Amino acid sequence: MSGSRLDPWVDSYAERAHGMAASEIRALFAVASRPEVVSLAGGMPFVQALNLDIVADCIHRLISQRGAQALQYGSGQGDVTLREQILDVMEPVGVSAHPDDIVVTTGSQMALDLVTRVFCDPGDVVLVEAPSYVGALGVFRAYQCDVEHVAMDDEGLIPSALEDAITRVRASGRKVKMIYTIPSFHNPAGVTQGGARRAQNLQIAQRAGILVLEDDPYGLLGFEGETPRAMRADDPDGVIYLGSFSKTIASGLRVGWAVAPHGVREKLVLAAESAVLCPSNFSQLTVSEYLATQPWREQIKVFRELYRERRDALLDSMAAVMPTGTSWTTPAGGFYSWVTLPGGLDATAMLPRALAALVAYVPGTGFYVDGQGRQNLRLSYCYPEPDRIREGVRRLASVVEAELDLTATFGTARGLHESAGTGVPAPDIR
Amino acid sequence: MLAGGLSPEREVSLRSGRRVAEALRTCDASIEVTEVDVDGALIDRISAHPPACIIPLLHGAAGEDGALRDVLQALGLPFIGSSAAAARLAFDKPITKTIIEKAGIATPLAIALPHSTFRELGATGVLDAVVSSLGLPIIVKPTKGGSALGAAVVREAAELPAAMVGAFAYSDVTLMERLVTGTEIAVSVYESHGVAISLPPVEIVPPHGIYDYNARYTAGLTEFFIPARLSQAVLDECAAVALLAHRSLGLRDWSRTDLIVDTGGTPWFLEVNAAPGMTETSLFPQSLTAAGISLGELTGQLVRTAIERGA
Numbered sequence: 001m002s003g004s005r006l007d008p009w010v011d012s013y014a015e016r017a018h019g020m021a022a023s024e025i026r027a028l029f030a031v032a033s034r035p036e037v038v039s040l041a042g043g044m045p046f047v048q049a050l051n052l053d054i055v056a057d058c059i060h061r062l063i064s065q066r067g068a069q070a071l072q073y074g075s076g077q078g079d080v081t082l083r084e085q086i087l088d089v090m091e092p093v094g095v096s097a098h099p100d101d102i103v104v105t106t107g108s109q110m111a112l113d114l115v116t117r118v119f120c121d122p123g124d125v126v127l128v129e130a131p132s133y134v135g136a137l138g139v140f141r142a143y144q145c146d147v148e149h150v151a152m153d154d155e156g157l158i159p160s161a162l163e164d165a166i167t168r169v170r171a172s173g174r175k176v177k178m179i180y181t182i183p184s185f186h187n188p189a190g191v192t193q194g195g196a197r198r199a200q201n202l203q204i205a206q207r208a209g210i211l212v213l214e215d216d217p218y219g220l221l222g223f224e225g226e227t228p229r230a231m232r233a234d235d236p237d238g239v240i241y242l243g244s245f246s247k248t249i250a251s252g253l254r255v256g257w258a259v260a261p262h263g264v265r266e267k268l269v270l271a272a273e274s275a276v277l278c279p280s281n282f283s284q285l286t287v288s289e290y291l292a293t294q295p296w297r298e299q300i301k302v303f304r305e306l307y308r309e310r311r312d313a314l315l316d317s318m319a320a321v322m323p324t325g326t327s328w329t330t331p332a333g334g335f336y337s338w339v340t341l342p343g344g345l346d347a348t349a350m351l352p353r354a355l356a357a358l359v360a361y362v363p364g365t366g367f368y369v370d371g372q373g374r375q376n377l378r379l380s381y382c383y384p385e386p387d388r389i390r391e392g393v394r395r396l397a398s399v400v401e402a403e404l405d406l407t408a409t410f411g412t413a414r415g416l417h418e419s420a421g422t423g424v425p426a427p428d429i430r
Numbered sequence: 431m432l433a434g435g436l437s438p439e440r441e442v443s444l445r446s447g448r449r450v451a452e453a454l455r456t457c458d459a460s461i462e463v464t465e466v467d468v469d470g471a472l473i474d475r476i477s478a479h480p481p482a483c484i485i486p487l488l489h490g491a492a493g494e495d496g497a498l499r500d501v502l503q504a505l506g507l508p509f510i511g512s513s514a515a516a517a518r519l520a521f522d523k524p525i526t527k528t529i530i531e532k533a534g535i536a537t538p539l540a541i542a543l544p545h546s547t548f549r550e551l552g553a554t555g556v557l558d559a560v561v562s563s564l565g566l567p568i569i570v571k572p573t574k575g576g577s578a579l580g581a582a583v584v585r586e587a588a589e590l591p592a593a594m595v596g597a598f599a600y601s602d603v604t605l606m607e608r609l610v611t612g613t614e615i616a617v618s619v620y621e622s623h624g625v626a627i628s629l630p631p632v633e634i635v636p637p638h639g640i641y642d643y644n645a646r647y648t649a650g651l652t653e654f655f656i657p658a659r660l661s662q663a664v665l666d667e668c669a670a671v672a673l674l675a676h677r678s679l680g681l682r683d684w685s686r687t688d689l690i691v692d693t694g695g696t697p698w699f700l701e702v703n704a705a706p707g708m709t710e711t712s713l714f715p716q717s718l719t720a721a722g723i724s725l726g727e728l729t730g731q732l733v734r735t736a737i738e739r740g741a
Contacts, residue, residue: 002653003633003635003653003654003655003656004653004654004655004656004716005649005650005651005652005653005654006649006650006652006654006710006711006716007649007650009650010649010650013650021644021648021651022643022644022646022647022648023643023644024579024642024643024644027438027439027440027441027442027577027643027647028438030440030441030444031436031437031438031440034436034440034469035469036436036469037436346595349595349596349599350599351599352438352579352580352599352600353598353599353600355438356438356600358436403599405545405549406545406595406598407595408549409545409548409549409553410548410553410591410592410594410595411553411554411591412591412592412595413595414592414595415582415592415593415595415596415599
């Protein structure tokens with residue numbers, strides 16, 4: 001006799017869907033969207049800094065002048081004018097290409113999906129930083145890749161660790177298909193690979209004959225010094241570059257792109273057509289109109305200054321109030337700082353206490369596939385105003401103090417309870 | 431319909447609220463349902479446009495601990511469900527267990543302690559005493575809250591400190607309860623014209639034997655049997671326990687009692703919910719369906735009863 005499982009298709013799901021379960025941690029993030037909570041969890045760009053009247057004008061002009069085109073299907077590879085404009089956008093990071101080398105996608109997340117789809121069979125190994133972007137980990141898992149983390153330091157991916165990982169994986173008889181890296185203003189680690197470090201890592205990849213997947217959504221959002229040169233700029237044949245307008249214009253438009261060697265690009269276009277036929281013409285032409293008529297470089301400066309001020313608010317307030325023994329990275333751009341808790345505290349076990357104190361963060365375990373990161377958490381400073389960030393850090397400091405007190409009592413900082421499923425908030429959680 | 435709030439069970443509550451609101455709209459066009467989150471604007475909002483009745487489907491503190499119901503009573507607004515005083519008793523697991531025990535119902539031996547006790551007396555000594563009194567395995571859970579958040583089964587004494595850390599993240603007081611193994615059962619109760627009626631007991635068979643958050647809210651993971659695969663005599667006993675719990679705590683309109691039936695056929699009371707979950711995977715709606723009762727019709731009937739009853 002069998003009972004009801006409340007889902008008649010439970011035995012029909014593909015193997016890759018088996019990890020898709022409700023998660024206690026993810027459910028807790030529902031509270032983070034409430035205005036009382038200072039959310040240092042989500043990585044939502046502060047789109048309010050855009051002049052929305054100007055965006056409205058762009059869209060109005062687009063529809064009144066090219067509405068029939070904007071509302072029609074378009075090319076699977078993306079609008080050719082936008083692809084030409086993307087070349088200008090990539091100029092500061094040193095990527096030069098032909099418009100035909102570019103594939104426009106629904107956010108760079110889709111480009112990640114397409115690249116993985118065309119390269120990875122189940123069991124293929126993808127090397128990623130430790131920690132790594134949770135959205136990429138989700139894609140690699142969905143295609144049943146084996147993900148191996150490679151250690152980082154304050155300058156990002158460590159070359160010797162990368163070499164060791166390649167040797168170790170190959171010795172185990174497995175195939176390394178890609179090295180996935182976020183060299184500039186890393187999510188979640190907040191660190192940046194210097195020029196020499198990039199060159200070393202690139203040489204290792206070249207020697208090993210392994211493709212590099214360079215994810216660069218934050219490259220133009222540096223707070224000081226020169227814009228970091230993309231790895232793709234020095235190896236067009238060995239690097240697929242992923243770019244995005246989510247942080248430089250608006251994430252809601254969902255426009256990103258991949259720059260790939262021509263053979264790869266052809267496959268990406270075919271894969272894109274099978275997934276979505278074509279990226280949204282409306283979104284692409286909105287971006288194109290904006291780039292053509294607005295001082296977009298100036299707007300990026302506005303974003304940079306805004307995020308720099310918020311980073312300073314975060315770092316200064318952490319220095320002032322976080323308990324001794326807490327450490328964190330100092331991002332030179334982007335959205336995130338990576339915090340290491342004192343006394344072996346468990347950021348996952350501590351999260352309910354933080355939410356009760358009306359502050360939210362993302363526990364570090366969400367950025368690993370192998371259970372590492374319990375002592376870490378990611379703080380985002382991109383969305384809350386500086387005063388709210390300071391208040392959030394004050395609340396977090398009290399939570400850490402209380403957790404240290406609990407740890408002192410029980411002699412352990414680890415919670416017993418484990419949650420399956422993703423331990424990070426949905427993208428629209430503040 | 432009040433749902434959401436700031437509790438860790440916010441998402442569950444929003445899903446419960448949406449489900450009941452839709453059921454009500456579908457079956458009774460004469461009732462206009464508005465779904466409202468609980469925040470600082472709530473009192474102004476309901477004072478400006480007082481509803482005929484409120485359905486509080488908040489889970490976790492504030493919603494289930496009686497506090498919000500006290501406010502509704504103070505505002506003179508009729509609402510579905512238990513009074514503030516009864517909800518307060520049902521929300522506090524140690525107090526509930528004391529009342530249930532006095533009513534003659536078996537409930538597993540348990541000890542509830544605040545963090546301060548461990549800090550002052552030393553955790554090692556206190557935990558040793560707990561293990562020696564309760565034995566192993568033990569289930570550790572926050573004394574307040576639901577959806578198994580912060581709960582963990584401890585089979586070795588060495589795991590106990592970590593389980594305590596997990597539970598104290600949710601509540602200032604932690605309940606350590608002797609784990610009774612057997613068949614996990616939920617019995618829902620509703621009232622019709624003031625008479626409490628039990629619904630068919632649901633047997634819960636979670637994956638790996640643990641009915642945790644994932645098992646509760648991922649459709650397909652847990653298997654349910656309605657009625658439970660127990661003898662009629664035991665099923666009747668479970669229903670009697672749920673009805674007695676409902677009455678002993680002074681609950682009203684609806685409730686759900688969670689039990690374990692041991693191998694000897696004895697139902698052990700674990701806890702009772704004054705605001706039972708109403709999501710797609712929740713137990714109360716499953717029991718209603720098995721009994722051929724529409725969730726919308728029942729809610730509509732309870733709304734009318736609450737309006738007649740007044741504040």
